[in-house]
Amino acid sequence: MSAPTPSVPPAPTPPRAGGPVLHLRSVSRAFGGLKAVDDVTLELHEGEILGLIGPNGAGKSTLFNIISGVHPASTGSVVLDGRDITGLSTHAITRRGLSRTLQDHGVFAPLTVRANVEAVHGATRRSRAGRSVQDLLEACMLADLADTVAGDLPHGCERRLSIAIALATSPRLLCLDEPLSGLNEEETSEVLDLVRDLRGSWGMTVLFIDHNMRAVMRLCDRVAVLDRGRKICDGPPHEVQKDPRMIEAYLG
Amino acid sequence: MRSSEWLVPVGVTAAAVVIGLVTGLGDGVGALVVPWICIHALLAMAMRLVMQVGEINLAVGAFYGIGAYTAAQMNLLLEAPLLVSVVAGGLLAGAAALVFGGLVLRVSGAAFILVSFAANEVLRLTLTKTEWVGGNSGLVGVFADPRAVVTAMVIVTGVVALLLVMLERSRWGRQFAVVENKPLLASCAGINPRSVKLIALVASGVICGVAGGLFAHYSSVVAPPDFSYMISISVLAFVMIGGRDHLLGAVVGAAVLTYLTEEMRMFGAYEPVIYGGALMIAMVLMPKGLVGAAHDVLRRVTDSRRGSSSDPTGEPSPAPREKERAS
Amino acid sequence: MDLFVQMTVNGLQIGSVYILFALGLTLIFGVMQVVNFAHGALFAIAAYTAYVILTYGADHLPGVPAWLLYIGSFAVATVLLGLIGIALYYAFFKRFAGDLISTLIVTIGFALVVEVIVRETFSAQPKSVPPVVEGRLSLLGASVTWERVVIFVVAIAVTVAVAAFVRTTMTGTALRAVTSDAEAAALQGINVTRIALVGVLLATTLAAVAGVLIAPATVVTPTMGFEFLMKGFVIIILGGLGSLTGAIYGGLLVGMAESVGTQMLDLTTATIFTFCVVILVLLFRPQGLMGHAEL
Ligand SMILES: Nc1ncnc2c1ncn2[C@@H]1O[C@H](COP(=O)(O)OP(=O)(O)OP(=O)(O)O)[C@@H](O)[C@H]1O
Ligand SMILES: [Mg+2]
Numbered sequence: 100m101s102a103p104t105p106s107v108p109p110a111p112t113p114p115r116a117g118g119p120v121l122h123l124r125s126v127s128r129a130f131g132g133l134k135a136v137d138d139v140t141l142e143l144h145e146g147e148i149l150g151l152i153g154p155n156g157a158g159k160s161t162l163f164n165i166i167s168g169v170h171p172a173s174t175g176s177v178v179l180d181g182r183d184i185t186g187l188s189t190h191a192i193t194r195r196g197l198s199r200t201l202q203d204h205g206v207f208a209p210l211t212v213r214a215n216v217e218a219v220h221g222a223t224r225r226s227r228a229g230r231s232v233q234d235l236l237e238a239c240m241l242a243d244l245a246d247t248v249a250g251d252l253p254h255g256c257e258r259r260l261s262i263a264i265a266l267a268t269s270p271r272l273l274c275l276d277e278p279l280s281g282l283n284e285e286e287t288s289e290v291l292d293l294v295r296d297l298r299g300s301w302g303m304t305v306l307f308i309d310h311n312m313r314a315v316m317r318l319c320d321r322v323a324v325l326d327r328g329r330k331i332c333d334g335p336p337h338e339v340q341k342d343p344r345m346i347e348a349y350l351g
Numbered sequence: 352m353r354s355s356e357w358l359v360p361v362g363v364t365a366a367a368v369v370i371g372l373v374t375g376l377g378d379g380v381g382a383l384v385v386p387w388i389c390i391h392a393l394l395a396m397a398m399r400l401v402m403q404v405g406e407i408n409l410a411v412g413a414f415y416g417i418g419a420y421t422a423a424q425m426n427l428l429l430e431a432p433l434l435v436s437v438v439a440g441g442l443l444a445g446a447a448a449l450v451f452g453g454l455v456l457r458v459s460g461a462a463f464i465l466v467s468f469a470a471n472e473v474l475r476l477t478l479t480k481t482e483w484v485g486g487n488s489g490l491v492g493v494f495a496d497p498r499a500v501v502t503a504m505v506i507v508t509g510v511v512a513l514l515l516v517m518l519e520r521s522r523w524g525r526q527f528a529v530v531e532n533k534p535l536l537a538s539c540a541g542i543n544p545r546s547v548k549l550i551a552l553v554a555s556g557v558i559c560g561v562a563g564g565l566f567a568h569y570s571s572v573v574a575p576p577d578f579s580y581m582i583s584i585s586v587l588a589f590v591m592i593g594g595r596d597h598l599l600g601a602v603v604g605a606a607v608l609t610y611l612t613e614e615m616r617m618f619g620a621y622e623p624v625i626y627g628g629a630l631m632i633a634m635v636l637m638p639k640g641l642v643g644a645a646h647d648v649l650r651r652v653t654d655s656r657r658g659s660s661s662d663p664t665g666e667p668s669p670a671p672r673e674k675e676r677a678s
Numbered sequence: 679m680d681l682f683v684q685m686t687v688n689g690l691q692i693g694s695v696y697i698l699f700a701l702g703l704t705l706i707f708g709v710m711q712v713v714n715f716a717h718g719a720l721f722a723i724a725a726y727t728a729y730v731i732l733t734y735g736a737d738h739l740p741g742v743p744a745w746l747l748y749i750g751s752f753a754v755a756t757v758l759l760g761l762i763g764i765a766l767y768y769a770f771f772k773r774f775a776g777d778l779i780s781t782l783i784v785t786i787g788f789a790l791v792v793e794v795i796v797r798e799t800f801s802a803q804p805k806s807v808p809p810v811v812e813g814r815l816s817l818l819g820a821s822v823t824w825e826r827v828v829i830f831v832v833a834i835a836v837t838v839a840v841a842a843f844v845r846t847t848m849t850g851t852a853l854r855a856v857t858s859d860a861e862a863a864a865l866q867g868i869n870v871t872r873i874a875l876v877g878v879l880l881a882t883t884l885a886a887v888a889g890v891l892i893a894p895a896t897v898v899t900p901t902m903g904f905e906f907l908m909k910g911f912v913i914i915i916l917g918g919l920g921s922l923t924g925a926i927y928g929g930l931l932v933g934m935a936e937s938v939g940t941q942m943l944d945l946t947t948a949t950i951f952t953f954c955v956v957i958l959v960l961l962f963r964p965q966g967l968m969g970h971a972e973l
Contacts, residue, residue, distance in 0.1 A: 167539065169535070169538075188538065188543075189535075189538035189539055190537075190538040190540075190541050190542055190543040190544070191543075193538070193540065193541035194541045198540075201535060201536060201539060204533055204535065204536055206536075207529050207532065207533055207536060209528065209532075210525060210529075214525055217522065217525065218522065218525035218526055218528075218540075219529075219540040219541070219542070221522040222540055222541050222542045223541040264536075264540060265539070265540075267540070268540055268541045407779065407782065454960070454961060455957065455960065457960065457964045458915075458960060458964045461707065461713050461778060461919055462915055462919055462960075462964075462966075464713055464778075464782065465713065465911040465912075465919075466911075466915055466956075466957075466960070468911055469908050469911050469912050469953055469956075470953070472908045473949065473950050473953045476946045476949055476950055477950055479946065480946055480947060480950070580904065580908075584786055584790070587783065587786070588783075588787075591783055621794060623790035623794050624790065624791055626787070627786070627787040627788065627789070627790025627791040627793075627794070628787065628791055629787070630783050630784065630786060630787030631784050631787035634770075634774070634780050634783050634784050635769075635770075635784075638780070
């Protein structure tokens with residue numbers, strides 16, 4: 100699903116191009132007494148790559164879980180493309196065009212690469228109307244490995260397969276949870292190229308979590324920093340890098 | 352699907368159907384066991400179908416009972432022909448599964464096991480209280496030509512087996528596998544695990560109902576005790592002892608255990624001991640069941656003959672279920 | 679009014695035994711994720727233990743008072759079931775830790791085998807157990823046998839003792855920690871294996887007490903285990919799987935529903951009615967009354 104070029108001028112409030120694809124309004128989530136996500140407000144615009152960073156346990160995955168409906172938010176709301184998706188179940192949210200990868204369980208090991216993508220591609224009307232399985236495999240540089248069993252793939256390919264699976268749902272917004280963890284230099288740059296490519300040629304909007312700070316700063320248009328559940332800063336990479344709050348979060 | 356891939360399942364099924372017809376319509380021990388093997392195999396395949404989406408349905412006996420009572424009433428009240436009654440039994444059982452699943456599938460795992468077990472007993476109790484279907488004594492006098500019934504049983508079992516092989520290899524079969532092993536991945540992929548489970552449960556209910564309809568015509572009597580929790584548990588035993596990873600396992604488990612109990616019948620009512628003991632022993636010694644064990648042995652033999660033991664343990668690799676976490 | 683009191687008294691009495699039975703089931707599930715079909719079989723073994731000891735005493739030991747034999751039955755059944763529980767734990771539960779299907783299957787197998795052994799030893803005939811205490815108590819116009827009063831009092835006492843154990847002792851706290859999250863408990867240095875064994879022994883003790891307690895008030899049959907199992911399942915689903923408080927509320931609710939239902943209609947219809955109520959509850963609270971929402 101490629102991005103339609105906006106024919107109307109953007110709404111006055113957001114200064115950046117395009118309306119917000121995703122809008123989090125004061126989202127919080129508590130586990131018992133622990134506020135894993137605390138009053139986070141965030142906007143994500145058409146065609147943007149937003150990085151989300153923060154120390155371990157900052158609440159990044161929890162925020163993803165809220166966005167994708169895995170956990171309900173305790174308070175606040177999530178708006179996708181102008182529609183409130185708070186409280187919808189995961190599969191319903193996926194069918195509205197938000198797709199995420201899972202940190203460790205992104206592929207189904209016993210099936211082949213092609214069967215993995217096919218199982219997802221065939222699942223919904225939305226995905227069948229989107230790009231073909233072959234297109235997806237080619238975009239993710241997996242066409243040559245189509246008949247390999249997913250469990251036998253090297254790390255980098257497995258990661259790209261999990262992205263291909265997420266893309267098979269024909270999303271407007273792609274959320275990647277630590278897609279670089281455990282990858283070597285070469286595999287890392289393959290995944291980064293893939294994400295850039297998706298944004299460049301498909302106009303995909305991407306929300307990107309990773310601990311690889313250098314990669315995030317190079318890839319993303321904008322970076323938001325979470326610390327102990329709170330968003331402490333948000334801006335272009337070069338500004339965030341110099342922000343004292345962010346330095347403090349990582350050192351202290 | 353390439354046509355060569357169908358050679359094995361179609362060939363095996365055709366051979367089994369021919370053997371079933373010859374022995375089942377003869378007058379040796381086959382005439383006694385073949386009908387029961389068919390009923391049990393149908394139920395076992397139905398049980399396995401729900402296990403393929405990761406749930407254990409101990410209400411198999413209830414759907415079987417609904418099918419049997421429906422078919423019996425069709426025969427008694429409307430004098431409907433065999434196949435019409437059986438199909439009606441299947442449809443009503445499927446409808447019951449739809450209602451049950453719609454209400455209960457919001458729970459899964461242990462809770463689903465417990466509710467389905469209780470549901471089975473509740474249906475049996477309801478039957479004993481319903482005078483319209485004969486109460487405690489059930490319905491008597493379902494009439495059909497025995498040879499026609501046995502023929503129908505064998506053929507229906509073969510057809511259902513082939514349909515299930517098709518299902519397993521289809522898009523749906525893949526979705527089942529994902530839902531069973533990675534429910535979270537499934538929902539992230541836009542698959543609604545609950546509706547996939549509901550579909551499997553309804554299909555399973557239809558198969559149970561058909562088995563029940565055939566049973567009613569075969570035994571000519573249906574009564575509440577035929578549909579107690581014991582039947583659901585026995586069917587679970589068939590699947591586990593045959594091997595849950597293969598469709599063939601369900602059929603083999605049903606055939607072996609049915610034959611064994613028939614042979615042991617002269618020693619008294621030890622059926623539960625056979626199932627119970629076999630279950631405990633099998634889970635410890637042969638967790639993949641008869642077919643799984645045979646499969647492993649075959650692999651080891653072919654591997655050593657080829658001299659290429661790339662995989663020293665010879666274990667096929669359906670990865671053990673790991674706990675799926677979203678973070 | 680009399681009828682109302684009578685129904686309440688009956689409901690409390692039935693419910694108190696259900697609570698004991700369900701506590702054992704939910705405990706094992708909470709600690710080890712085992713759907714324990716063997717629980718009914720253990721309960722039946724306890725009831726038969728009481729039957730054997732009390733009938734033997736009545737026939738051969740005229741000097742020994744029935745209450746002494748009854749207390750003896752509790753002791754024997756508790757030890758016997760404890761040994762079986764330990765055997766089950768080491769043979770199966772430990773081996774299949776966390777594997778819902780395998781443990782389900784082996785406990786079903788165990789229950790089937792026990793049922794046949796019991797039937798072959800004692801025949802399928804229902805056995806009635808000699809009474810332990812006689813007479814009736816009149817209470818606000820309702821009338822109950824002293825037998826049932828004793829059952830109620832003992833059941834409540836044991837329930838309170840179990841509640842006190844899990845709330846106040848170190849072991850009990852560890853038990854609750856394992857129930858809510860075994861992995862986290864292990865990380866905090868709790869010996870999960872030991873706690874699981876404690877859970878098993880607690881559960882078998884509860885089965886022993888429930889079985890011996892109910893024996894003189896009812897008839898014992900080889901299938902009584904499965905019959906109670908179904909009620910136990912309904913109760914723990916209603917209360918929330920793994921929740922001890924839930925088992926107590928669930929047991930009381932089901933006991934009351936059965937008492938009212940039996941008074942108005944009959945036991946079978948009451949059972950069907952109770953089940954429908956449980957399905958309704960699940961529609962609105964899939965995790966049961968006291969269960970945690972699954973995350
Ligand atoms: N299901 C849960 N139950 C209880 N606490 C949870 C749960 N999920 C997360 N938490 C807690 O919430 C906090 C945030 O966790 P989260 O996984 O969101 O962090 P993260 O930023 O993704 O960390 P990492 O970089 O290590 O992946 C942690 O303290 C964690 O222990
Ligand atoms: Mg994380």
